[in-house]
Amino acid sequence: MAADRPRRSAYLATAALLLLFGSLCITPAVHVTPSQLPARIGDRAFWRMVVDFSEAGGFFRSDNLISNEKTFQQVIPQLQRTVAPAGVYIGVGPDQNFTYIAALRPRIAFIVDIRRQNMLLHLMYKALLEQSPDRAAFLSRLFSRAQPAGLSAASSPRELFDAYGSVEPSNELFERNLRAVIDWLVSNHEFPLTASDRQSIEYVYRSFYSAGPNIRYSFGRYGGWRPFPSYADLMMETDGRGENRGYLATEANFQTLRDLEQRNLVVPLVGDFAGRTALRSVGEYLRSHNATVTAFYTSNVEQYLFQNNGWRRFFSNVASLPLDGTSTFIRAYFNNAGYRLQAPGPGFRSATLLDPIADLVTAFNEGQIRNYGDVIERSH
Secondary structure, eight states: OTTHHHHHHHHHHHHHHHHHHHHHHOOOOOOOOOOOOOSOOOHHHHHHHHHHHOOOOOOOSSOOOSOOOSOTTTTHHHHHHHSOSSOEEEEOSSTHHHHHHHHHOOSEEEEEESOHHHHHHHHHHHHHHHHOSSHHHHHHHHHTBOOOTTOOTTOOHHHHHHHHHTOOBOHHHHHHHHHHHHHIIIIISOOOOOHHHHHHHHHHHHHHHHHGGGOBTTOSTTOSOOSOOBHHHHHTOOOSSSOOOSTTTSHHHHHHHHHHHHTTOEEEEEOOTTSSSHHHHHHHHHHHTTOOEEEEEEETHHHHHTTTTHHHHHHHHHHTSOOOTTOEEEEEEETTSSSOOOOSSTTOOEEEEEEEHHHHHHHHHTTOOOSHHHHHHHOO
């Protein structure tokens, strides 16, 4: 018995060492908490997002340099009541997004459009907004017209456009401002624009120079004049209750947008709503930053997606986004799309509709969405 004691002691000592070494080899589970959205995105990170999140550019029948929707302000009062503040905005198309951004004040906004030209249009706007201390200076740069005397921070949109309506365009200003736009993007922000990108920005900027505040959706390769609202018309529209909520309605609205642009928090991407990269990449980025999509402006893109199976891929992409009960689609519906539309008033060709995104995803998963009419019928 006494002879077993040394062997037992050695066994116990060995077992204790094995337990000790075993405990050292166990890696405890590490819980990684998602970071919050940044207050500012650096230039290199911004461009990396534009490149990595984007897809190959696609075709659309119009240059779509400005909106052809007159009613997009009319849903803003309800959006401001129901959409959570300081969220995430996703949109499509040109500068009607700026009005929603100014009204909803998101932490970050992504503009996803199938046309690379739209991404470059937004970079042009970015440079002009960042270089312009106020609305009057911005319009001077946008349209290459000398700034009229007498305009102030208190000037109404009508006063702004009445003043600029009588100013002739200046080729000297156009050439100088175009160089400043390209230099601002390439030298100041260090965005590596290609020669083709620069030519596209020049084409877009020249369109605003040529047409001025009267530029319309139909300007350019889409054809001649059509009964679409002009840029000035859209900037003087209201929410249907008499209040103009546009991004040029007040100096405060303009500065809200300008501040986000200066902090690289309006991110334009090239992407198909039904594609595999853009929306999915946005969703992954937002989840990694503990952020939720609160508003998604689709214009009438869904109308085109229902011409094939693109709508199924789009709604699958939407289902992959971080959402909550307040997340809302903003849709444009035109009265030529084959579904009865109750126009919001005389002279309107479209209506702007809202739809809770989570409810739409549920309906899609349950097979309740079969055609474009189903989408419009559930919107309000």
